[in-house]
Amino acid sequence: MKKILLPTDFSENALNASRYALQFFANETCTFYLLNTFTPAAYNVGMMADSYSALRLQEIVRGNSEKGLERMEKTLTQEFNNPKHSFERIASFNLLVMEMIDLTETQDIDMIVMGTQGATGAKEVFLGTHTTYTIKKVKCPVLAVPSGFHYEAPKEILFPTDYTVSKTNPYLALIKEICKNHVARLNILNAYYGEPLTEEQEDIKDFLDHYFKDNAHLFHIAENTDVLGAIEQFQRKQKINLLVMVHNKHSFFENMLFKPVINQVAYHTNIPFLVVPAEINV
Secondary structure, eight states: OEEEEEEOOSOHHHHHHHHHHHHHTTTSOEEEEEEEEOOOTTOSHHHHTSHHHHHHHHHHHHHHHHHHHHHHHHHHHHHHOOTTEEEEEEEESSOHHHHHHHHHHHTTOSEEEEEEOOOOTTHHHHHTHHHHHHHHHOSSOEEEEETTOOOOOOOEEEEEOOSOOOTTOTTHHHHHHHHHHTTOEEEEEEEEOSOOOOHHHHHHHHHHHHHTTTSOEEEEEEESSOHHHHHHHHHHHSOOSEEEEEEOOOOHHHHHHSOOHHHHHHHHOSSOEEEEESSTTO
């Protein structure tokens, strides 16, 4: 049985991501954890002196959170009514990402599915915070669903890679499972800068070819462009329903000098985007 975490702020964006998750896992037995976190805006040091007021405020906000989760579960149950699916509701006085980190460990969560909103310019810093910070901090796969995206079965999956993925990465099995469950084709894409693949990269390419031998898969090369450009070029040529990438750790100086590719894609992709950790317990 899969355990899927669905964080929500009760927005249409979050509900849309939850709907996507229930359809994505329609044929699998799952428990969906509906999570809402709250930190009352008026809950500050000044109010701590009045413990009764602080406690009363927390009770009110918790009550609103619990009612919102009840409504959300009722909506999803009525819309999909899938006997394979069950729900757990969690209303928590905590910061969202901190609560998700805790739940992924204590509940052994298999995947987080959350809504994300693309943005440009200065707004990126605000709108992309929860999604990108979640991807960076949690130790499980994260599936980000763009605002307003209507469910499409992931029949064509794009997997950009520089062929440095570890052969022992346990999450490769998840990609294989998704391909099998949805009878999907995996498009493995490499951005080519004029330098031939090293022996190590060729070895990883051969490994992936063998690993996905039971799944339909193709190898592609995008020339003279970066990863974002390669993804955009590919999407112009062929319809893609799901984007998958491995989140490799970056050094401090790399993060200072270059925006991590994962963050850029999370802001700009217009299709669901699955990010899997480079290794377990990274």
